[in-house]
Amino acid sequence: MSNVFISYRRTDNAYAWHDLLGTLLLRAQSGTVDVASMKHALERMKATGAGLPGLGDAHINDIEGMVEDFSHAAAARPDARTT
Numbered sequence: 579m580s581n582v583f584i585s586y587r588r589t590d591n592a593y594a595w596h597d598l599l600g601t602l603l604l605r606a607q608s609g610t611v612d613v614a615s616m617k618h619a620l621e622r623m624k625a626t627g628a629g630l631p632g633l634g635d636a637h638i639n640d641i642e643g644m645v646e647d648f649s650h651a652a653a654a655r656p657d658a659r660t661t
Contacts, residue, residue: 592627595619599641606648613652616645 589595599619602612620641627633 590626592623592630592633595623595626596633599623599645603641603644603648611648611652613645613649616648620645 599616602616602619605612606616623633623641624638627638
């Protein structure tokens with residue numbers, strides 16, 4: 579995942595950040611949690627996607643909630659698999 583993330587760091591495409599964040603969330607559901615990368619992708623998506631179709635406030639709020647849930651879960655379980 580890290581090589582993909584490095585490539586994404588060079589883009590200002592909000593949909594690319596959205597897709598990367600979706601992948602990170604799926605990996606987190608499978609047990610591999612990378613909170614720092616999720617938060618970074620979320621911030622980049624918000625910074626580059628203001629006003630774009632499909633990236634409205636409600637959708638972003640939902641994604642923020644998911645990232646926050648994984649963040650709290652990872653903090654509560656220091657033995658959890660993280661990357």
